[in-house]
Amino acid sequence: MADQPNVLHALSDLVADRKASPPAGRSYMVSLLNGGVPKISGKITEEAAEVVEAADEPGDEGKSHLVKEVADLVFHSIVLLGCRDLPWSEVEAELGRRFGISGIVEKESRGNGEAG
Numbered sequence: 001m002a003d004q005p006n007v008l009h010a011l012s013d014l015v016a017d018r019k020a021s022p023p024a025g026r027s028y029m030v031s032l033l034n035g036g037v038p039k040i041s042g043k044i045t046e047e048a049a050e051v052v053e054a055a056d057e058p059g060d061e062g063k064s065h066l067v068k069e070v071a072d073l074v075f076h077s078i079v080l081l082g083c084r085d086l087p088w089s090e091v092e093a094e095l096g097r098r099f100g101i102s103g104i105v106e107k108e109s110r111g112n113g114e115a116g
């Protein structure tokens with residue numbers, strides 16, 4: 001699975017499956033889903049802080065740590081989306097919609113001021 005390009009979709013599908021039919025055994029995903037938005041949001045806050053901490057760690061070890069922390073953040077974000085019955089494909093579609101549009105232009109189109 002780790003080498004497959006669509007692991008994000010597979011994880012998103014798994015969240016929906018776990019939500020619909022929680023397995024009998026231990027499942028971290030199910031423990032997150034049982035805690036709902038407050039629990040998952042708390043983990044996302046923690047994971048975001050860990051990404052920031054890892055961001056400027058030196059060398060290859062620091063880079064490897066940063067990758068792991070970003071993976072944790074993305075994983076928990078996918079679980080949050082699933083908790084709200086949203087598939088990862090909605091995020092991809094939104095990023096696809098924005099692709100090629102300057103962030104400054106895109107933010108102006110939201111009607112709430114300048115980017116950055």
Ligand SMILES: N=c1c2ncn([C@@H]3O[C@H](COP(=O)(O)OP(=O)(O)OP(=O)(O)O)[C@@H](O)[C@H]3O)c2ncn1[C@@H]1O[C@H](COP(=O)(O)O)[C@@H](O)[C@H]1O
Pocket residue numbers: 014018026027028029030050069071072075
């Ligand atoms: N991709 C993940 C995944 N990424 C991160 N995690 C868990 O997220 C948690 C991260 O929490 P913490 O940061 O508190 O962990 P930590 O050990 O303190 O880490 P650091 O603080 O050192 O960064 C750990 O328990 C990780 O195991 C994940 N748990 C599950 N998955 C996927 O979800 C699938 C289903 O999982 P279960 O529902 O548990 O079977 C698995 O097969 C995996 O494919």
